[in-house]
Amino acid sequence: MASRTTHFACNGESVAITVDPRTTAAEAIREQLGLTGTHVACQTGVCGTCTVLVDGEPVRSCLMLAVQLDGSTVTTVEGVGADHADGLHPVQRAFVEHHSFQCGFCAPGFVLSTVALLEGDEPLDREVIRDALADNLCRCTGYQAIVDGATAAAERLGRLDPPAGGVDA
Amino acid sequence: MPDGIGERTTTIGAEIGRARPRGEARRAVRGEGGYVDDHGLPRMLHSVFVRSPHAHARIERIETTAARAMPGVRAVLTGADLRDEIAPIDFSTDIVGHRVPRFPALAEERVRFDGDPVVVVLAESRAQAADAAARVDVRYAALPCVLGVEDASDPSSPVLHAELGGNVVYDDPHDEHVYGDVDGGFRRADRIVRATVRSQRHGGVPLEGRGGLASFDRGTGELRYRVTAQSAHSVRHQLARHLGLDHQAVHVVIGDVGGAFGSKWSISREDIVVCAAARHCGRPVRWTEDRAEALRSAGSAREDLVRMEAAVTAEGDLLAVRAHVVMNQGAYPTAAPMPAIADLVRTTLPAALRLPAFAFRATVVASNKSPYFTYRGPGAVETLARERLLDAIAHELDLDPVALRLRTTITAAEQPTSMATGATLDRVTVRETLDRAIERIDLPAFRAQQRDGWSRGEYRGVGIVTSLQPNPAFADWWQSWGSMQEPEPVRLAVGPDGRVTVLISQAPSGQGHETTMAQICADELSVPFDAVRVVTGDSDRGAFFFFGTSGSGNAPMTAGAISVAARRLREQLEQAAAAVYGVASEGVRLRDGRFVLPDGTAVPLRELAEQVHLRPDRSPVSLFDLEVAHSFRRGPGGWWCATAACWADVDVELGVVRLERFLIVHDCGTMINPAVVRGQLQGGVAQGIGGALYEEHAYAADGRMVATDLHDYLLPRATEVPPIEVVHLDAASPVDLDFRGVGEGGAVIASAAVVQAVEDALRPFGARFDRLPLRPERVRAAIAARGTVEGQTGDEGA
Numbered sequence: 001m002a003s004r005t006t007h008f009a010c011n012g013e014s015v016a017i018t019v020d021p022r023t024t025a026a027e028a029i030r031e032q033l034g035l036t037g038t039h040v041a042c043q044t045g046v047c048g049t050c051t052v053l054v055d056g057e058p059v060r061s062c063l064m065l066a067v068q069l070d071g072s073t074v075t076t077v078e079g080v081g082a083d084h085a086d087g088l089h090p091v092q093r094a095f096v097e098h099h100s101f102q103c104g105f106c107a108p109g110f111v112l113s114t115v116a117l118l119e120g121d122e123p124l125d126r127e128v129i130r131d132a133l134a135d136n137l138c139r140c141t142g143y144q145a146i147v148d149g150a151t152a153a154a155e156r157l158g159r160l161d162p163p164a165g166g167v168d169a
Numbered sequence: 170m171p172d173g174i175g176e177r178t179t180t181i182g183a184e185i186g187r188a189r190p191r192g193e194a195r196r197a198v199r200g201e202g203g204y205v206d207d208h209g210l211p212r213m214l215h216s217v218f219v220r221s222p223h224a225h226a227r228i229e230r231i232e233t234t235a236a237r238a239m240p241g242v243r244a245v246l247t248g249a250d251l252r253d254e255i256a257p258i259d260f261s262t263d264i265v266g267h268r269v270p271r272f273p274a275l276a277e278e279r280v281r282f283d284g285d286p287v288v289v290v291l292a293e294s295r296a297q298a299a300d301a302a303a304r305v306d307v308r309y310a311a312l313p314c315v316l317g318v319e320d321a322s323d324p325s326s327p328v329l330h331a332e333l334g335g336n337v338v339y340d341d342p343h344d345e346h347v348y349g350d351v352d353g354g355f356r357r358a359d360r361i362v363r364a365t366v367r368s369q370r371h372g373g374v375p376l377e378g379r380g381g382l383a384s385f386d387r388g389t390g391e392l393r394y395r396v397t398a399q400s401a402h403s404v405r406h407q408l409a410r411h412l413g414l415d416h417q418a419v420h421v422v423i424g425d426v427g428g429a430f431g432s433k434w435s436i437s438r439e440d441i442v443v444c445a446a447a448r449h450c451g452r453p454v455r456w457t458e459d460r461a462e463a464l465r466s467a468g469s470a471r472e473d474l475v476r477m478e479a480a481v482t483a484e485g486d487l488l489a490v491r492a493h494v495v496m497n498q499g500a501y502p503t504a505a506p507m508p509a510i511a512d513l514v515r516t517t518l519p520a521a522l523r524l525p526a527f528a529f530r531a532t533v534v535a536s537n538k539s540p541y542f543t544y545r546g547p548g549a550v551e552t553l554a555r556e557r558l559l560d561a562i563a564h565e566l567d568l569d570p571v572a573l574r575l576r577t578t579i580t581a582a583e584q585p586t587s588m589a590t591g592a593t594l595d596r597v598t599v600r601e602t603l604d605r606a607i608e609r610i611d612l613p614a615f616r617a618q619q620r621d622g623w624s625r626g627e628y629r630g631v632g633i634v635t636s637l638q639p640n641p642a643f644a645d646w647w648q649s650w651g652s653m654q655e656p657e658p659v660r661l662a663v664g665p666d667g668r669v670t671v672l673i674s675q676a677p678s679g680q681g682h683e684t685t686m687a688q689i690c691a692d693e694l695s696v697p698f699d700a701v702r703v704v705t706g707d708s709d710r711g712a713f714f715f716f717g718t719s720g721s722g723n724a725p726m727t728a729g730a731i732s733v734a735a736r737r738l739r740e741q742l743e744q745a746a747a748a749v750y751g752v753a754s755e756g757v758r759l760r761d762g763r764f765v766l767p768d769g770t771a772v773p774l775r776e777l778a779e780q781v782h783l784r785p786d787r788s789p790v791s792l793f794d795l796e797v798a799h800s801f802r803r804g805p806g807g808w809w810c811a812t813a814a815c816w817a818d819v820d821v822e823l824g825v826v827r828l829e830r831f832l833i834v835h836d837c838g839t840m841i842n843p844a845v846v847r848g849q850l851q852g853g854v855a856q857g858i859g860g861a862l863y864e865e866h867a868y869a870a871d872g873r874m875v876a877t878d879l880h881d882y883l884l885p886r887a888t889e890v891p892p893i894e895v896v897h898l899d900a901a902s903p904v905d906l907d908f909r910g911v912g913e914g915g916a917v918i919a920s921a922a923v924v925q926a927v928e929d930a931l932r933p934f935g936a937r938f939d940r941l942p943l944r945p946e947r948v949r950a951a952i953a954a955r956g957t958v959e960g961q962t963g964d965e966g967a
Contacts, residue, residue, distance in 0.1 A: 039377070046645065046880055102678075102852060104425060140848075
């Protein structure tokens with residue numbers, strides 16, 4: 001099949017890539033843009049590891065074709081902290097502080113899913129946060145440290161009131 | 170001479186015991202990690218394997234012409250093509266009675282499991298390689314397959330490896346290991362209680378699959394392999410011997426590893442093929458398996474059958490236990506010998522029970538399933554089996570399961586003593602963890618609520634179990650296991666800028682070595698944490714160490730090695746400073762990165778390091794005086810001791826189990842970084858929950874793998890794992906270097922707690938389980954049967 005050229009914005013820069021039409025967005029981001037922070041783990045949309053933001057919405061980039069990115073604005077894990085002090089979005093900072101990752105392979109997906117959740121307008125409580133984090137898989141942490149990190153970030157961003165008595169145990 | 174005898178020395182700094190955020194975290198959350206697939210090389214080829222779709226078949230013909238003609242294809246290699254380049258895979262051992270076949274890296278005459286690699290295609294892009302792989306035409310003649318442990322034990326089952334003459338690849342040559350008066354115990358017993366446990370095939374399933382990037386320099390004859398693995402030296406060793414290369418000509422580099430959990434401990438056949446292909450083609454070769462390949466061929470574990478009988482008194486005291494474990498190796502051996510895994514079960518099953526006599530037998534069978542790769546706590550079925558046996562005893566004697574555990578667990582006053590198998594039990598605090606857990610649970614209140622719930626159709630239960638892990642235990646445990654603990658090497662060196670490099674032979678996969686090992690070094694050497702860099706995963710930088718990151722060994726072994734080396738280095742540096750600055754060495758102290766001289770002046774370590782490295786002509790000491798190499802042999806160790814409690818809520822109509830809460834009370838001696846300890850335990854518990862409720866490498870009756878993606882192989886999510894509370898019995902031990910391993914214990918202990926909690930919830934129905942996982946259909950069947958569901962499905966466990 002003939003290659004196609006696709007134009008989009010990625011982490012604030014406009015890019016043009018020429019791809020075989022069957023190339024997934026994840027493959028294009030990793031192999032053509034060299035943004036290897038987007039990891040691929042299941043290839044079938046189950047695990048959320050490859051999550052990127054397309055026009056602000058979390059998308060499983062293993063299920064999207066690169067040509068579908070045409071005209072969109074993409075944020076990957078490399079770009080999400082760019083406008084913040086020390087290059088860390090408050091979600092990234094909270095995840096560092098709360099030991100939210102071990103091997104780190106799922107981390108980019110969790111960061112972007114959580115950023116999308118906290119920058120959205122859905123009313124939050126601790127149950128909603130845990131439910132939302134179930135969109136992504138982590139094999140290392142048992143999730144508690146990720147829930148703690150996401151909760152702390154939500155509080156810091158004013159999306160959640162600090163607990164009356166202790167954090168989510 | 171072993172290290173680490175005596176009382177804990179006073180460390181100078183405040184790093185040990187501090188829940189410092191991990192240095193690796195920043196690159197993790199910014200996507201700056203360097204996982205194997207993040208690397209490439211100019212002129213790199215991509216590889217895709219053609220795999221057997223059959224569980225068992227004879228290969229009649231392999232036709233590659235059409236594949237070779239596809240765009241971008243540079244080579245299509247079969248086992249025959251590589252026969253002169255790869256020696257037959259040889260994982261033979263010196264274990265008496267262990268029968269190990271030799272087999273080709275790419276299957277030649279026969280395939281033995283769904284996913285067995287047959288052909289490798291090399292092309293300019295992965296998509297081109299995959300297209301061509303689909304055009305490789307392999308003609309098979311299907312053979313009958315054998316899947317389950319009982320079928321494979323049958324001498325009439327189809328034999329996988331003809332040269333072995335049967336599918337039983339290990340039967341304990343002692344017939345039975347007998348400790349104490351087992352027969353007498355059974356003669357004196359008031360009751361004999363029998364129990365059977367079957368755990369299903371499941372495994373590590375790290376989110377990052379296997380993969381590697383091989384390059385061969387034809388000029389120097391050197392192979393470089395970047396890989397996701399747990400030991401650079403073990404990979405190098407296996408590559409060198411199978412590819413006919415000198416050890417020193419093979420350089421293995423392991424960067425960030427996206428999870429391993431034991432599954433990346435053994436080298437894979439594909440690793441060897443990829444390296445051979447790079448040499449064959451004269452171009453770098455990358456291999457990245459996809460999820461279906463990972464689930465079909467990256468190995469699986471835990472398919473164990475344990476049959477037990479216990480001789481008990483009417484009050485529940487144990488007189489003797491007999492156990493027979495049968496483990497399903499799958500189609501091929503790996504570098505981790507199965508008998509050693511069975512011996513883990515033998516040497517830990519009696520744990521902290523007051524048990525005078527024990528008999529154990531192990532059998533390992535081959536079957537047409539993917540090979541048994543180790544998984545976090547490879548002998549984990551020991552805890553599941555023991556705790557299920559105790560549950561059966563409690564059930565038959567109508568005793569409370571917690572009361573039975575209180576009655577049968579040794580106390581501090583009885584120690585030191587030894588396990589029936591001979592291992593020293595000293596400073597074992599299983600009983601203390603149990604007491605602490607009971608304090609936090611308020612069982613009477615729970616029992617009252619539980620009974621109230623029944624009238625509303627609510628069925629909740631609690632499970633409380635204990636475990637004891639040899640991380641690191643004492644020398645006689647290792648003796649009883651059959652091998653001494655491998656001494657661990659470490660090198661510490663001060664560079665020209667006064668910063669300290671810690672070279673270790675570990676290859677971590679998220680445990681946080683770069684942080685925790687730097688904490689150790691900083692305290693013991695007395696330099697700032699930020700002045701320490703920990704280097705891992707490089708066969709050319711770390712000294713030879715086969716074991717790698719495995720067996721919860723980092724805290725007991727690597728941390729011990731660094732402690733001892735840092736203490737020596739501190740003395741050496743103080744002497745060097747005395748020589749350089751012309752003062753008496755007794756008067757010099759290294760404190761927080763500065764030498765304090767007898768007259769009170771402070772000189773930065775950097776100043777000394779600069780002079781020694783950059784002006785060696787003016788220096789009375791050499792740069793080797795700023796280095797220490799040490800091979801650490803453990804002195805007395807200790808056991809990881811724990812109690813786990815799990816709260817389950819069962820929907821009896823749907824058969825769905827929901828876990829409400831999990832508690833783990835444990836003792837790991839001195840904690841290096843409490844947040845890392847907590848994370849290891851929580852993550853391990855989640856995997857144990859997955860094993861108890863969801864995960865299975867499931868095969869159909871014809872031997873095809875059913876669970877080929879994560880829709881079917883179910884990993885627990887944030888909504889399936891309850892809040893996990895971790896309570897440390899004590900944060901620090903009075904004994905020197907008493908860092909005990911916590912990597913495996915959570916995964917080992919959790920499943921038994923979950924099963925007991927579900928049975929407790931279903932007490933009104935009398936539901937019992939002898940088979941995992943407790944998926945809804947099995948739970949509903951157990952409720953419907955109002956009794957045990959033993960043998961309700963076939964042996965294939967599908």
